[in-house]
Amino acid sequence: MKIAIVGPAYPYRGGIATFNERLARQLLSEGHQVKIFTFTLQYPSFLFPGKTQFSEEEPPKDLEIVRTLSSVNPFTWYRTARLIAREKPDMVMLRFWMPYFGPALGTIGRYLRRRGIKVVSLVDNIVPHDKKPGDKIFAKYFVKSVDGFLAMSQSVIEELKQFDSTKQVVFAPHPLYDHYGEPESKTEAAAALGLDPNKDYYLFFGLIRDYKGLDLLMEAMASYGLKDSAAQLIVAGEFYSNEDKFWELERSLGLKGRIHWFDRFIPDDQVRHFFNVADLVVQPYKTATQSGITQIAYHFEKPMVVTRVGGLAEIVPDGECGYVVNPEPAAIAEAISRFYAERPDFTAGIRSKKQEFSWSRLTKALLSL
Secondary structure (H helix, E strand, C coil), rough: CCEEEEEECCEECCCCCCCCCCCHHHHHHCCCEEEEEEEEEEHHHHHHCCCCEEEECCCCCCCCEEEEEECCCCCHHHHHHHHHHHHHCCCCEEEEECCHHHHHHHHHHHHHHHHCEEEHHHCCCCCCCCCCCCHHHHHHHHHHCCCEEEEHHHHHHHHHHHCCCCEEEEEEEEEEEEECCCCHHHHHHHHHHCCCCCCCCEEECCCCCCHHHHHHHHHCCCCHHCCCCCCCEECCEECCCHHHHHEEEEEEEECCCCEEEECCCCCCCHHHHHHCCCCCEEEEECCCCCCCCHHHHHHHCCCEEECCCCEEEEEEEECEEEEEECCCHHHHHHHHHHHHHHHHCHHHHHHHHHHCCCCHHHHHHHCCC
């Protein structure tokens, strides 16, 4: 088949761009023709909370990526749609992760469907974690522009029903992020990060946003069963919310010296160090759908503590691959303390579960639309 993907890709960085590129490679390996249409302007700078939207890595040589779409310029929406239509694709996949992009992607979808082109969407979220005025209007406009959806969690499927209960929706779990390198020893990883290999570490990884619950984890560290723990926290990710809040929490909770801050965007070639040095990956999210962090943890075969929100509990069986807890400091603290007290071996459960998260399973579901 000839397939067009519309969404973030190089030179943009981040999990969704990484996913789209990995998906394109999987489709290419299965014999399909794939072209990615990405942004000339993704977010206006005043709307972007991080330091930069752009990757500093070398451009991928094995992918065809066309930069043509501005999220704020309607002329480029039609230009992008015309460029795609000229390719005469068998299927177009629109990547949707927040309502802000609803007008641009919805317009492209409408244009292509009127010309008989099949348009589907891989949906990360329909209802955003950080709600804003206009979200429902933009999401509804987008939903009406496609023929069917692929969702990576049951919670997203339920959210889609709020907007359309008639269109086809297929499910496939978020595949493994298997492109961050191979496992390395804790000693090697600690050396790369300047850490003591003899200490215990649990990891909070990814962009720091309010809904991800780092504050809950910090409160857990300051009280309950973790107060006197020798294990230390590694925080690796760029602030996308008020960082002063977390510095004040560290001070007021007496956590100085117990947290190793790597408060920056982590390039792909450094990700493996953080997961290989950690004994445990903690996702104390307040809300969620699915998470790519979980799939990096599975790739490196690391046990997890996740909260019982969204789709996280769907993919981390409690007691088999880690612990599933309520999004509360006491519950988070109890799970981490229990892990270090009992030192359970979750390897067999993790290896069994990770077999479900293949890229071929996702492409099969996508093509079934």
